Amino acid sequence: MFGNMNAFLYFIQPNHCPPYLLRAISKQVSLKQTVLLGVPTPLGDGNGVKGMVDSGLSEVPEQYVQPPKERIDKLNASTLDNPPIDLSKLDGPQHEQIVEEIARAAETLGFFQVMNHGVPVELLESLKDAANNFFGQPPEKKAVYRKGVSPSPSVKYGTSFVPDKEKALEWKDYISMTYTTDAEALEYWPQECKDVALEYLRTSIKMVRKVVEILIGKLGVTLDDSRVDGLIGLKMVNMNFYPTCPNPELTVGVGRHSDMGMLTVLLQDDIGGLYVKMEEEMDGKRQGDWVEIPAVPGALVINVGDTLQILSNGRYKSAEHRVRTTSTKSRVSIPIFAVPKPTERIGPLPQLVERDGVARYREFIFEEYMNNFFSNVHDGKKSLDFANNI
Ligand SMILES: O=C(O)CCC(=O)C(=O)O
Numbered sequence: 026m027f028g029n030m031n032a033f034l035y036f037i038q039p040n041h042c043p044p045y046l047l048r049a050i051s052k053q054v055s056l057k058q059t060v061l062l063g064v065p066t067p068l069g070d071g072n073g074v075k076g077m078v079d080s081g082l083s084e085v086p087e088q089y090v091q092p093p094k095e096r097i098d099k100l101n102a103s104t105l106d107n108p109p110i111d112l113s114k115l116d117g118p119q120h121e122q123i124v125e126e127i128a129r130a131a132e133t134l135g136f137f138q139v140m141n142h143g144v145p146v147e148l149l150e151s152l153k154d155a156a157n158n159f160f161g162q163p164p165e166k167k168a169v170y171r172k173g174v175s176p177s178p179s180v181k182y183g184t185s186f187v188p189d190k191e192k193a194l195e196w197k198d199y200i201s202m203t204y205t206t207d208a209e210a211l212e213y214w215p216q217e218c219k220d221v222a223l224e225y226l227r228t229s230i231k232m233v234r235k236v237v238e239i240l241i242g243k244l245g246v247t248l249d250d251s252r253v254d255g256l257i258g259l260k261m262v263n264m265n266f267y268p269t270c271p272n273p274e275l276t277v278g279v280g281r282h283s284d285m286g287m288l289t290v291l292l293q294d295d296i297g298g299l300y301v302k303m304e305e306e307m308d309g310k311r312q313g314d315w316v317e318i319p320a321v322p323g324a325l326v327i328n329v330g331d332t333l334q335i336l337s338n339g340r341y342k343s344a345e346h347r348v349r350t351t352s353t354k355s356r357v358s359i360p361i362f363a364v365p366k367p368t369e370r371i372g373p374l375p376q377l378v379e380r381d382g383v384a385r386y387r388e389f390i391f392e393e394y395m396n397n398f399f400s401n402v403h404d405g406k407k408s409l410d411f412a413n414n415i
């Protein structure tokens with residue numbers, strides 16, 4: 026999932042270091058990093074996996090080699106052939122059918138693609154260009170956004186997921202941008218991406234809200250606007266960069282995980298490599314099989330996060346997913362995570378508990394879930410254990 030917890034910790038408890046001081050610190054650090062350029066040590070020096078690959082690499086360093094059970098056998102996976110769901114039809118006579126398709130996807134795979142989603146198609150192209158431009162910069166330009174030196178707690182550049190704890194690192198660099206206000210984003214988010222990232226947020230959050238309302242509505246429950254605001258009130262845009270890898274069969278771009286929030290919207294480029302695990306047998310695919318979500322021009326991918334699974338008392342499924350690497354071309358993906366505000370109380374909706382006769386998860390404050398999520402390595406849907414009722 027995205028970056029790690031520190032961005033949020035800062036977000037929740039802003040430190041009071043004045044921006045001019047933070048800028049001074051970042052400058053010093055970047056000077057030091059210039060000296061380190063070209064040294065293939067991805068951790069700590071801000072070069073990222075990309076810096077390591079650019080410095081010339083004929084084989085994957087040991088700390089990136091995954092244990093055999095985590096490696097991805099791309100020859101053994103099939104592709105999800107469901108066409109994208111056309112959201113513009115929600116406004117016409119096929120409304121009910123589209124609602125049904127969305128709910129069915131959320132109940133089974135937890136993943137679907139959408140078209141006519143309200144995010145301009147030209148913006149999708151600009152976003153991919155912006156991500157490539159950002160990561161294409163020299164390491165010292167990116168390193169100023171590293172944890173601890175970034176000019177704002179809302180922006181963080183990093184590599185892998187929780188590198189301090191992972192036995193095998195993920196083959197990925199990222200920049201994570203947490204939304205607070207437009208003014209803050211315009212001041213601190215990287216020049217290369219801030220305008221497009223903000224526009225992407227603005228347009229896609231409307232769609233997220235619509236899909237959330239549809240899914241909650243299908244449960245026979247109505248939530249007032251302020252509750253929906255709370256459930257999708259914390260928004261982050263990430264840009265992920267997966268450099269080419271000399272041994273793709275030994276590595277992962279992102280390891281098996283589910284996302285923690287309500288819904289994730291994801292833009293992927295044309296490389297492919299995003300896989301989802303089948304929760305149940307369906308359309309000739311067996312439970313536990315991995316299916317690839319194909320790159321469809323103009324479409325966006327949507328997936329259900331843990332919070333929506335909990336809220337729906339298990340009816341909607343957060344999807345376990347992972348990403349492979351390739352030896353031929355780098356890949357970018359740009360997810361938006363719509364997650365609850367940290368103060369939001371989360372648990373199965375009471376109407377569903379009453380109807381089902383059982384609460385399948387316990388109640389908690391979302392900040393606790395988030396802290397737990399970011400302090401553990403990716404391990405499939407284990408993040409949900411935090412909400413277990415026992
Ligand atoms: O790159 C992708 O396609 C997926 C990335 C992802 O799962 C995440 O950032 O949580």
Ligand SMILES: [Fe+2]
Nearest residue numbers: 026283284346
């Ligand atoms: Fe994810």
